[in-house]
Amino acid sequence: MSNQPQHRLSHSEMLAKTQENLKTGAGKKVPHESAQRHVTGEAIYIDDRLEFPNQLHLYPILSTVAHGNILAINLDECRQVAGVERVITADDIPGHADIGPVLPGDPLLTQDKVEYVGQVIAIVAAQSMAIAKAAAALAVVDIQPLAAVLDVKQAHHLKHYVMEPHRHTIGDAQRGIQEAAQRLTGQLLIGGQEHFYLETQICSTVPTEEGGMLVFASTQHPSEVQKLVAQVIAVPLHKVMVDMRRMGGGFGGKETQAAQPACLAALASHLTGKPCKMRLPRELDMRMTGKRHPFLVEYQVGFTDEGLLMGLKLDLFADCGYSPDLSGSIVDRAMFHADNAYYLGNAEITGYRCKTHRASNTAYRGFGGPQGMLAIENIMDHIARHLQADPLSIRKLNYYQKEQRNITHYGQTVTGNLLDEMTAELEQSSSYQQRRQEIITFNQQHSYMKKGLALTPVKFGISFTATFLNQGGALLHIYTDGSIHLNHGGTEMGQGLNTKVAQIVAQEFQVDIEHILVSATNTDKVPNTSPTAASSGTDLNGKAAQNAARTIKQRLITFAQAHYGVSAEQIIFVNNHVKLAQKIVSFAELVQQAYFAQVSLSSTGFYRTPKIFYDREQATGNPFYYYAFGMACSEVIIDTLTGEYKVLRADILHDVGDSLNPRIDIGQVEGGFIQGMGWLTMEELVWDDAGKLLTSNPMSYKIPAITDTPNDFRVKLLENRKNPEDTVFHSKAVGEPPFMLGISVWCALKDAVASLSNYSCQPQLNTPATPEAILWAVQSAQSQKMAHSAPGVKH
C-alpha cells in the first residue's frame, strides 16, 4: 500500500506554498461542489439511475373523497392488466402500517377510512409507469362520504385538533391591552405554499439477500426513512441502508413526506423481490403531499400613543391537514416567532393545531416561523396606519433592546442583537427616507399607478425546538495518497452543505477541497442522524466533521512530534503542506508516513449543540442557540385598475455571522427572498368545496418566474460580524432566515394600497396578495377614503 506522491516539490517551492493562504478553506468563495455536473447533466438524481431489467414502477390509487368510510375496494381489474406484477393494499404490510413521524396518524396505505382527496389506498406495481397508471385507473373503491372539515375556523369551533392547543404567556396581556391608550383588533388569513421542488418525490429500492432493503431516496431525513422502511417491512434497522446523493430541491417537503414513497417502494420490493421505483408525477405530488400550513390569525393589541406595544393577545389557528405530522413543532415555531424583532412585554400567544380533511401540512422553509412573523408585522403596519406614522418608525420603536426590553415571551434573552445597527445601515444604503418622499410625490402625481415601500426585519431562532435533534455526525477517512473521504449526517438539496462541510475540513487540514470528496449521505456511514432541516445542516454536521478532522489531525501531530522530534507548536498545517520546525512535507507525505507508523487515519465525529433547553410544560427556556438577523427594503408598484404589481427594487442586508462561503450564502439569501415573496404574492392554493386541490400543477399554481425578480436587486451580507456563539468558524445558519425577507414585499404592497387612503387605513390584504386580492384591497381603501373625505355628506 505504498503510494508515492506523483510529484515532489523542492523545499523552496514548498516554502513558497506555505507562505500562501489556502484558497478553498472556510470563508472562501468556492462554487457548489456539483456545479460542473449540474450544468452538464452529469449530476445523477434518482430517476437518472440505470434501471434493472426486472424493474417495477409504482402508481398509487388515491381517494377522491375528502372524508369517508371505505366500504369496498375492488382491484380485480387492475390485476388483470398485462404487465401488472402486484397490487398492494394495507393488508399486505408485514410490519407497521402507520408512518407518522412523531405521532401516529399517517397510514402508509389507508384501509377503513379516507381523510383527504389524494390519500393513498393501494398501489400498483407494474413493468412500466404507463401500465401501472392505466391499471390504477381501473380500481373501484366504494367510499361512503362523511362530512368533511375544510375550514380552519370550523375545525376550531368543533375542537377538531390534531394536537392540543399550546400557549406562551408573559406578563398580563389582557391588562396591558385594557390599560393601553390605543387598542386595535384584527385578523389575517395566511395562505399555504406548495414546495414545488423541481424534482418530485422519488424513491428506488432494491431488496438485499438478508431480507433487507437498499433504498435510494430523495429525502432530507435518511435515518427516518431507514427506520420507517425497517418498521414497515418488519426487519431491524441494520438491514436497511438508505443512500442519498442529492435532492432536486427539498425546502422541508422531503423532511417527513419523502417517507411514504420510500416505504411504498420498499414494501413493493419486499413483496415482489424486485427492484421498485416510485416517482410521483407532478400532479400527484401536489395532491398527495402536504404544504406550508395556512394560518388564520386573530389579534387584540394595546399600545401607547407613540405606538409602543403594551399588550398583545394573539391566536394562531393552523390548518394542519388530516394528521399531526410535524404540526406540533411547526405551530410552536410560529408562536416562538410571533415576536419577530419586537419586545412584546405583556403577551398571550396561543397556537391551535386544527385538523382539516386535506393533505397533512408539513415542514416548509421557516417551519411556521414565517406565519408567526407575518402576524406581528401585520400588527406593526396596523399600528402605524392607525397613528398615521411611518411603519418603519413603529418597528424601530418596538425593537428588542440590548440591555433591557430584551426578554422574549418564552423567557429567552435576546443576545447578539443586531437590529438597530442593521436597520440603520440598510435605511441609509437603500435611501429609505429619500425614496419615501419620492414615492409620496409619485403617488400624488399618478392617478392609478401607485408605489409602496417597506423595510422589515427578520430575527430567526436557530436550533431544532425538539432539543434532542440538535446533534450531528461525520465519518472521515484519509487514504494513503492524502485524499480525504468525508461523510456527514446532512443531506445536499442544493443549499451547498457538502461544499461548506468540505471547506471546514479543508480548513482544518489545510488542504484544498479538490482533495476532499463528500459522497452520498448514507445510513451505513453515519447512523442515527437528524433531518437536514431547521437551517441546521452546517451548524451540526460542519461541527461534527470538524470534530472528526481534529481527531485525526491530533493523531498526525502526535505522530509527527515523535517522528520528526519537534514540539506540537512547531507543527503547522498550511496550504496543503505541514511545517515541522525547519522542515516542510506535503500533507500527503505526512499521511503516508503516519500510515507506515500504524496510525489510524479514520475517525467519526460528533457534535451536540450546547446551552439549549426548553420546558414545554412551562413554555419557557432557551430553545435557540442564537438568532440570525436580516433586513429587507422593497419597493413595489401596483396598477389600481387591475391589481397587477411589480417589485421595482429590493435591498437586502443579511447576517450570516462570519460567512463560510459568501457565494453560497448570497444564493441562499436571494433564493429565500424570492421564495418568500412568492408565498405572499402569486402562489395561491385553491381547493374546491369538496376538498379537491384545483391548483395541482404548474399550469395553475404559479411560483415566481424570472420577470418577477426585482428590477434592481441589491443583496449584501453583513460584514465583520462573527457569531458570538462558538459555532463552526463563527458562522450562522442561512437556510431559512432569508425566506422571511420576502415579507417586505407584502408590506410594500400594503403600503401602496394604503396610499389611496392617505396612509390612514390599514388595508385588509390577506395572503397570497394576488392581483385580485390587491384590487379588492384597493377598492376597499378607495371607499374608505371617500368616507373620510366626503365633507359634503355630513351636513
Place this chain on the structure above:
Amino acid sequence: MIEFLLNNDKTTLHSIDPNTTVLEYLRNHRQRTGTKEGCASGDCGACTVVTAELAPNQQLLYKNINACITLISSLDGKQLITVEDLKNQQQLHSCQQAMVDTDGSQCGFCTPGFVMSLFALKKNQQQQDTNTSDDRHQVQQTLAGNLCRCTGYNAIYKAAEQTLNTPDDDQFSTDQAHTIAQLLLINNQSGQQSTVLSDDQHHCYMPKNIDQLAQLLLTYPDSTLVAGGTDLAIGITQHAQRYHQLISINQVSQLQIFTVNDRQIEIGAALSLHLCQQKIAPYFDDFAQLLERFASLQIRHQGTLGGNIANASPIGDTPPALIALSAKLQLRKGTQTRQVELEDFFIDYRKTSLASGEFIEKIIIPLPAAQSLAPLDTLLPASDCSGYAFKVYKVSKRLDDDISAICAASYIHLDQQRTIIAIKLAYGGMAATPKRAKLTEAALLGKTFTQQNIEAALANLAKDFTPMSDFRASSDYRLLVAQNLLRKLYIELQVDDTKAHKTRIFDYV
C-alpha cells in the same frame, strides 16, 4: 419513418409510437438522463432541449423547446441538441461555464433546462445580431419558461449576461456547414411525398404540402391534426391519451406563410406564435406585446396561431385580439375553401364550426390602413382625432407564462369629432368562448369618445357577460377588471405628460 440528427449522429426511427414525447425518447430510449422531467406539461422548462433546423435562407435556426410535450415526429429533418452535447473536449460550453461562474445552479435539477435556453439565446444572438442594450428583456423572453425554485434567478441573469458577452466560437459554429449539409441531405432524401411514422397501432402522417394534407384528412376524417402539439401532448402526458391517427402539419410550408397586401395580412395556420409575434409587430404592436406574454418562448416556438384558434379554449389569448381586428378564417376541406368570421367560428365551450375533414388554412386580418385609417396614440386636443386604436390587455396572476384571468382586446375607430364610428370589444376569460361585448359596443357606437360616455357604457359589460369563478379569478374580479380595462383604454389615449407611456405594469418590468 423519421430522420434527424441527435447532435451529430444521424438517427432513423422506423417504428415508434408517435405518441412518444422527445423527453421519453431521450430518457427511456437513449438513456440521455441529463434532460429532466419537472412537470410533463410544458410549464417548468426542466426538460428544455434545443432543435436546429434549416431556415428558408438555409441557415440554422435554433429553438429552445419543451421536450416533455414535443412529439417525436416533430424532430423529422432537424438536429436535436441536449445538455449532454454542449461540453466539448472536456471544456464546458460558455453558457455552462457562465452558470458555474455565477452560481446559477443550486439543487441543479432545473439547470440543464436553463443551460439549453441560454444556449439557444446565445446561438440566436449571433444569428440575429441583436441589440445588446435590450439584453435584460431578451433574457426574460428566453427564460420565462424556465422555473428555478432555489436561486431567485439573480445569478441566472448574471449567467445570461456573461453568456451574451462571450464570443460564440463553439463546436456548433465550427460544424455549421457540415450540419447544414447533413440536414439538407436528410430533407432531400425524404422528398416531397407524405410520410408516416408508426408502430403497429398508432400512426402519424406527415404531409409535405397542403393538397396531401387535405387528402389525408378526407381519407382519415377521424384523425387528429397536430401542429405544435403543446396542448395535445398534455393529453398524452397527463391524461393517458393515446392517439391512433395523427396528422402532423409541421412540414406543410404553405401553412406557414405571412403575407401582407394593401388590404390584409394573411397568416398560415401553422405559423409559430414566435414568428407571428415577430412579423406582426410592425402592424399591431399590442398584438405583438400580447404574444410576448403568450406562454413561454419554448411554447411559442412550437405552438401555432391556427392551433390556438382551433383549440377553441375560452382562455386562448389570440382569439380576442383577432376578433377585435375582425379577422376571418379560411377553411379548407378537400379542394373546397370557405371563409368565416372568426367570432362565428366559436360555437360553444371548446366547440368550433370546423366540419369533419376540414382544417384552418389561414387567418386573414384586414388592415385598417385599407380604410385609410391611421393609428391613434393619443388624442391631442389640437390634432386630427380620426383614426383607429387597437389595444390588448392581458391580466394574469403571474407576469410570465401564465394563462389569462382576463384578456381584453379593443378596436375603436374615431372620426374627427371623436365620434366612435366603429368599435369591437372582445374578451377572453369572460365566457365559454372568446366573445364580443356587443351591448357595450352598442352603447358606445355613435357616441363621442369621452370619459362620461365610457363610464355610462360600463354597466353593459355585466349584461354582456356572466363570467365564472375559478382558481384564476372570481367572477366579480373579471367583471370589474373588464370595466377597468375600458377605463384604461380611455386613459391611454389621453394626453398626460407625467405618465408618458408607462400605463401598464409591464412597462415597469
